[in-house]
Amino acid sequence: MKQLAASLLLASGLCGTAAAQAPAPQAATTSADQRMQWFDDAKLGIFIHWGIYAAHGTSESWSFFNGETTWPQYMSQKKDFTARNYDAQGWADLIKRSGARYAVLTSRHHDGVALWNSKKGLNVVRDTPAKRDLIGPFVDALRKDKLKVGLYYSLPDWSYSDYDVFTREKKRYDIKAEPARWQRYLAYYQEQVRDVGERYNPDLYWFDGDWEHSAEEWQAQKTRAMILAHNPNAIINSRLAGHGDYGTPEQGVPIHKPTDRYWELCLTMNMSWGYRPSDNAYKTPGQLIRIFADTISMGGNLLLDIGPKEDGSIDERQVQILEEFGRWTGKHGEAIYGSLAGIPLDYFHGPSTLSADGRKLYLFVDGRPNEDLVIKGLDNQVLRARVVGSNATVGHQVVGKFGWSKVPGLLYLDVPKDAFDPVVTVIALELDKPVSLFSDQIKPIESN
16 A cells, blocks of 8 residues: 655654655555545545435434334325436536546445345335346446445434334334344344445445444444455445445534554535435535545545436536536646645645655645745755646745754745636646654653
């Protein structure tokens, strides 16, 4: 796995001590790192919440769980879920144009309605006018476009008679009092996971709903082993009750870099995961791209959600956002894909990333600053500074560097006024060595 630990390693000691040069990336990788490599490099994925809830624009599963509607009323949407305008290849092509490298489709949400012809439980093939498998064509389309395939699966099925939880206010039974019934549910969900693996062989399994039971109750270890026995290269998210490979913060951009080595922020474009025509609180493309920059600056991925309509068409506002992402990612790809987390905000007041060898520092600039940009504590010589996507030269000057001091001066950057991107501009600094950062922190004196 590419690593550049010293990109964030600050030297300790007295004021005036410079940081050591960052080591070269490790030549050898662990099997876990090899399995996670494509995910680590991908940076952008598209989440797709699609199900019967799009028919009447209700909240997916939660609307009946929370008592906003009844279960029969919620399930009445089955008769209006047609998928008549579903174009799987069109979806995949749009996702590819956005710059995403993978997509995750809800194979079955908490409501229990599967998008394939499951042997047991509710599904769109038997129970809706769609009358066909909706996952297979999308998986084929993604692979045709050389995109990685992710499938979401809810561990709970609030509609299944052998599952213990029905709504927030009602449980069907206690699993300790009726263990045989719980064992039947475990067999049901594990058979569905096995079926999904055998039919579609996803590159990524995205579980959800694990909060309702412990890892032992879910038999999470057994489920993970089953998945990896079928596909040793499969990746599993953290919501298999702690038996996954990467963290999944939701909605809010982390304030501080997560402790997970690998992580992914899942985020809606508006306030809803599925299609809700009443939800017009869309973030702008610029706001979402800035969130994306913040995310990759901390070494994470963004899983940006869309919610298709019941007929399979995608709201034009969602299309426009993905198209704008494509414009921006296409222009700035070298600073995105395969990048490492950038330097701390103490050094540059904005997002940043590093190339795999640490010799290119990418700075993400929001808007048009009134003054020159400044970087503190960069113990490198800048060989070249340029605007990514246009190769316009960026003026650079070190100010306040004294020969008798090891403290780096302030690096000022002068970006040509006509070189700024309409949303976020990216500047590449080509360095003389892997990035090296200076620290002026003084070690505290320990008392006896």
